[in-house]
Amino acid sequence: MSTRRFFAVALLVSLLVAGVASYYASAHPDGLEHVAEQAGFLHSAKDSAAADSPLADYQTSGLDDARISGGLAGVIGVVVMLVLSTVLFRLVRRRAPDDAHPARSHESEA
């Protein structure tokens, strides 16, 4: 499989998981929430300062249809993740030797 095709498939899978499959996820409390409730410290949880975010709790505010609201939030999340992480890892990566010092090669050209 070509690298390009592999990356395209991985992105498509991520979009489908976040945008479509997420609707069918279990709505039950997760392990920590469940334990917190049983042990009696769930009430100490406070609303996050981001609780008013238009995408809070993976729902797009203003959209009533849960499938569309959740699906859109998932797709937006995937796009934000892809852009942020791609930029970060491009900056961090080891450069090929000839473009390791782009500033210097510019100087030598000048």
Next chain:
Amino acid sequence: MHVPDGFLDAPTSVATGVVAAAAVALSLRGSRRELDDRTAPMAGLVATFVFAAQMINFPVGAGTSGHLMGGALAAVLVGPWTAVLCLSVVLVVQSLLMADGGITALGTNIVLIGIVTVAVGWVVFVALRRVLPKRVGMVAPAAAVGALVSVPAAALVFTALFSVGGNVPVDLDAVLVAMLGWHTVIGLGEAVVTGLVVASVVAARPDLVHGARPLLAERELELRTGITT
């Protein structure tokens, strides 16, 4: 296991924030060795996939659910330093955009989900790779076992943090037993998802799997020796 604001007191949250910041700084240095022109886009996709997969809560019984954490998965696919960065980006986006996991608890969540699961998952994976047959087919099972162990390990560290800085005095032994019990079951789900995803990538492009590279290099050597004899 995203910790909300309020579970842990301010000093504990500041301490985990400092640990998280130091780990991210170290990982920025360490990941240079793991990332090149080919693996940088792979790392971006792994972070994106982990974000998507974390939206899928699977039921684990008694009205409880769990979802992939992805630390072991990311470590095996792109290397442990890069994995810490992947999970940190996921947790920042979840916390700020989706209000999933508190903002003052961001350091705590990076420690639990971004550092503990990556470190434990990777150490278990490397130990298994050493003792298992030196075949690429062993990468996915080893990753699955690393994933299985990583989840209760994070639950253990949460309980330790809660014993130091929990805002509500509760029976800690009961919390420990319940956290380990539930997260062992969730760990089974983590193992299944991690095993399947790693197996798929190994089948399609083994060269893109960080944890498979020593085995691929060995296979190459064997092939070459085979030709010369």
